[in-house]
Amino acid sequence: MSAAETQEQLFFALQTFTEVNRIITSSHNSDETLARTATMIAKRIKVDACSIYIFDADQSILILKATHGLDPSTIEKVRMLPSEGLVGLVLERSAPVQESKMQEHPRFKAFPQTKEDSFSSFLGVPLIEHRKSFGVLVVHTIEPRTFSPEEVQLLSSIATQISSLVSKALLLKQLDTATQEPVTQPKSEGSSLHMTGQPVAYGVALGKAVLLKQSDIEVPEKTSSRTVDLEMSDFQAAMDHTISDTLKLIEKVTDRVGTEEASIFHAHLMFLEDQHFQDKIKLQIESGNTAAWSIYHTVHEYLGAFEEIKDPYLSEKGADLKDVGYRLLHYLGHEVLSVTKKTGILIVRQLLPGDIARLDTTRIKGIILSSGGIVSHAAILARSLRIPVVCLEDHELDQIKDGSPIAINGDTGFAATYPNKEVLAEFKQLLLKQHTYYEHLEEFRDIPCKTSDGVRINLLANVALGGDAIQLISYGAEGVGLFRTEIYFLSLDRYPDIDEQSKVYRDLLESIPEDKPVVFRTLDVGADKAAPYMGFQDEDNPFLGYRAVRRQLKEKKVLKEQLCALLQATGTRPNVRLLFPMITNVIEIKKARALFEECRKEMEASGKTFAKIEVGMMFEVPSAFLICEKFMPEIDFCSIGSNDLTQYVLAVDRNNPQISELYDPLHPAVLQLIHKLVKTAAEHNKPVELCGEMASDPDGCVILVGLGIDSLSMNAPLIPVVKKRLSGISLADAQSLAKKALDASSPVEVRNIIRECFPDSHSKEQHKT
Structure with missing residues (x-):
């Protein structure tokens, strides 16, 4: 298609959107809106029929809500399950479906009362808002017809344009019903x-x-009347099913919200694949107990130990284990939720x-x-x-x-x-x-992030697993600001070799355009998050323990293999950066960088060539901020880890419900340290990026930009939120707010300062746990 034709189609879609907007503003109710919209589309794209189906979540059915061309008396009467008909297929797939002779398709379902038997062709596209299909737009022609890719794209564009307007009309109807009912x-209820x-x-x-x-499941029957082999077979089937179910959950959550959130379920896989956990269950089965009771007993034995230690991190692990145990029991026939x-x-x-x-x-x-x-x-x-x-x-x-x-x-x-x-x-x-x-928010997905006076801010995505490029780019990310390599390691039952790691890293790099940066963080694990094969010992305070670079520099084999794998995957690709976590003194970053250079030289000696890989460090420990000028000669860039920084500065465990309200990255003490680093880095011409919840906090992102940070990395779905917020303030105003925030005495005061500029701020509640 020529540029002129493309421009013509875009203009046509815009005219259609304008006309639908006019229909909505002049219609008296949603039924009239849908009817007039169907008629308008049929006439504009020259088809014999156009119909709109809306999904009713209460009844789990698709309902014909408007039509031009089918029998209008069937409106509200034609109903089908999402698993029925070509219309249902569109909703299931959330993608266009077309058929030149619809009666020949195996999913075709006839509704004779609509008099659709006179039509041959079918083209249906989903109505989608906030990434959820809520209806289907269908067109028919009497003569058999295969719609061209351009025509399918055009109808999809029209559907996209009208989705939010149609959804809003339906919402208004629902709200009117709710407020008038x-x-x-x-009598027993009393007042509201x-x-x-x-x-x-x-x-x-x-x-x-x-x-x-x-939620507490009843204790299963203990003593088995069956053979040990049969109970063991049940246990293994439950394990296999739950592992498969967990992998599907990871895929589902990745698709719906992102890999960062999906990484939560890798902790579940760790429990399921933990040999000690399995052995304890098998031991109970071998003692003549049922598989269900053995699982229940083992899970509750672990939970009791976690509760005794009174460690909030173990409480989080306990919740994961409880989830795993209940899903194993659910497979064996015990209902939980x-x-x-x-x-x-x-x-x-x-x-x-x-x-x-x-x-x-x-x-x-x-x-x-x-x-x-x-x-x-x-x-x-x-x-x-x-x-x-x-x-x-x-x-x-x-x-x-x-x-x-x-x-x-x-x-x-x-x-x-x-x-x-x-x-x-x-x-x-x-x-x-x-x-x-x-x-x-949808309007901000595909536009660059700019302040109201046009200053560009780079918004990057945190990634937990490879293969997520389509999703992060669809949210408008300008690269990967943090690839958490440990999630890949935690999904395995052994250390991956160099070639295995290299493939994972290469797959990610190949899916990201070369002009977009990708930052790899080396393995960041400790006793609080480690796979059984890693051999970590229990620690009283794993967040202040033998972890990350501290362990890697003493047990160099794992780090060296990871660095070689990263080099092998990168090759000559530009815009790749390497990030070392949990650095507390200059000696650590010198040793880490020296090991990286050693790997590079060894591989270059074998005839390989590499693009320059910039080396940086995570600033997340207060000591690193206080002497940040000492690190500048050793690094190419700085990356602030705001989550751990906040915990360390405020001595607050954000997972402890008794004190979690004290955890706030907008505490002036945290801001003072960030300000010091940004100022020092600027003097040494070192770029600074920030990763963590603070980056996607609608209040936090404003203060960070005001402090001089122009690169923020966050979970991809939150990028449009930050784009919208930053588009509403100038750099000068952000700088003024940041200056006031530095002089504040509490995070509450900081947020009140921001609310004066943004009265409708969601504030801390967006990120509160």
Whole structure:
């Protein structure tokens, strides 16, 4: 297709979008909007019929909502499951489907009442918003016709353009119904109950309470009446199934939100593949116990040991192990979390990461948990999936009845049962505002990140596994700011050799354009996160222990093989950087860099050539910031690890619920250290990037840019959020806010300073665990 034709199609799509916008603003309701939209599209692209189907999550069916060309009396009457018909196939695939003779397709399902038998061709494209299909746009022609790739792309473009507008019209209808519907309260309920708890994941939601029973499974029968071989066979089948299920979960979460979030489930694989864990279960089976009881007993034995140690990091591991154990038992026929097909606000005591990953987000609009009922891994997933979450006290949960109307605000922790007209009106506005906010985020995916006065900021993605380039680029990432190589190691049951590592690194590099940077961090593991084969001993405080470079420089074989693998994978590709973690003194970075140069020289001696690989270090330990000028001659760039830095500076374990509210990267002490490093690096002409939750915090990114950092790395799905925030402030204003923040006395004061500039800030709640 020529440039002129492409331009003509873009203009055509823009005209269509403008016309749909005009239809919506002049229509009286969503039904009229859909009907007029279908007619307009049929006429504009010259087809014989155009229909719009919307997916009803409450009933799990597709419903014909509007048509031009089919029998209009069948609107609302034609209904099908997503597994039925060509329309269902489009929804299932979230991709276009076309057939020149639709009756010949194996998925074709006839609906004679529509009088569609007079049509031959079918082209359906999904209506998608926020990466979820919520409907299907279908066109037919009477004569058999194969639509060209350009025509398919054109209809897809039209569908993309109208999706947000159609979705908004449907939302308005739902909100009008919600706010006009009288809220009848049983006499026993009394007046509306307003509660304020802990905000966990931002966003607002309205719906009916969906109570789920959970979570401590009943003790399985202990003594087996079957042979040991049969019980062992059941155990092995449960292991194989759960490993397979975990791999599918990783793939699903990677597709929905990203590899960083999916890496959570590699901890589950570690438990499943841990030989000691398996041996303890097998020992119980060999003693004549059932496979189910043996799993239950072993898991609870571990959990008891974790609880006795009172280590919050082990509590997180305990939640992972509990998730794994319950999924093993589920395979053996023991139900854990009640399955629901209802739509609304989920009310449940506790949710584990696997529970969150399996939620049907077309049904579950929000979650209310018992205080302390959400572990940080699950909170991360909820935020990435844009599910509002609030934690309330146990006695407050007990007052929520199944099916009762409820409103929750994940920004403030507010929840109300039987909300009155004032609350409903307020939530209607909040939901519209939220919808508009997400709608605007889509506009920022494919444009460079700039402040309002045009200053470019580089937004990079954190990556946990290779093969994620399509996803990170689709969010508008300008490269990889942090490749966490340890996730690959943790997914294995032995150390990978040089060739195996090299392939993983090369696959990532080949999937990223050469003009985009890729930063590899060397293996960063300790007793808190290590695979069994790594041989770590238990430590009282693994975050301050024998880990990362400290171990690698004493046990050089693993580090040397990784450096050789990185060199082998890189070859002559430009824009590759190497990052060493947990550096506390100059001697460590000198030794690490010397080892890298040794590897390079050895490989060059064999005739290989390499592009220049810049070497940097993670600034995440306070001592490194305090003497940062001493490091400058030894490195090519600086990378700040804000998560660990905040923990170390504030002496706060962010996974400890008793003190987690003290964890805030916008504490002036943290900002002072970052400011010192940025200033020193600038004097030595060394670039600085920052990785961590602070980079994607809508408040934090503004302060960081004001401090002089122009490269931020974060989980890919949050890149549009940061682009939008930074587009609303000039560099000069960001610098002014940063100066005030440095003079502040608390993180609360810092955030209040930012709110004066951004009154609608989501603030810390977006990242709170």
